[in-house]
Amino acid sequence: MEGVIHIPAGERGVIRLFALDMRPEQAAFLKEPGALAQVLGIEALDMDQVEVFPVSDLEDIGLTGYLTEGCGVPRAQVEEDRAMLQALEGHVLLIRSRAFEGKETRLTPADQIKLIGTYGERRTNWSAPPETAESAKPYSAPKLPPRTARSQARRIGAGLFAVVMLLIALLIWVLVT
Incomplete structure (x- = not known):
């Protein structure tokens, strides 16, 4: 046709x-x-x-x-x-x-x-040689001791809590005034 x-x-x-x-x-x-x-x-x-x-x-x-x-x-x-x-x-x-x-x-x-x-359209070449660096291997990062990990988590949690409370206080102040 x-x-x-x-x-x-x-x-x-x-x-x-x-x-x-x-x-x-x-x-x-x-x-x-x-x-x-x-x-x-x-x-x-x-x-x-x-x-x-x-x-x-x-x-x-x-x-x-x-x-x-x-x-x-x-x-x-x-x-x-x-x-x-x-x-x-x-x-x-x-x-x-x-x-x-x-x-x-x-x-x-x-x-x-x-x-x-x-x-x-141009094609993307997705091929690459395998990575051989030690840091690229799975689970190669240094593991934090449990106490350090808990302490870090508490600091992050406390920071987030403070930011949320500050926003709530700011919202209440705006609504009242």
Whole structure:
């Protein structure tokens, strides 16, 4: 099927950019609940993960800057489409893959909505070498003797009690005067 955009289940970190060939009033209407989902041919969409805006709002940063600096798209991906992105006018639609809530989805956008590009957000590298320092080992902190621990707990408790009593006294004084 031509014009169908397949979103696989569990997709993460993908941004789709669409050009909107419509009047500003129509583009603004897409922000209403259910309107955008209807023109995309789906039942529901998380509108917190969707942006509809005129390209002119980006002023000096431009669409390429917004994608790289604002959305975290690697610069190399955007450079391939720089000329096309700079030539865009009117309103655009930006949809993050989180808008589909991890469900497999088939978009059938209306004729006024044209897919411009699909971009991937930068991925965080969560790998790290194992920590070998002695202080990083579990239960490696020096253990306080029981008397010292009780004494410290009493001091903290007495401090909190004094602060609460002071606040109560202040509240009573304010109410009386």
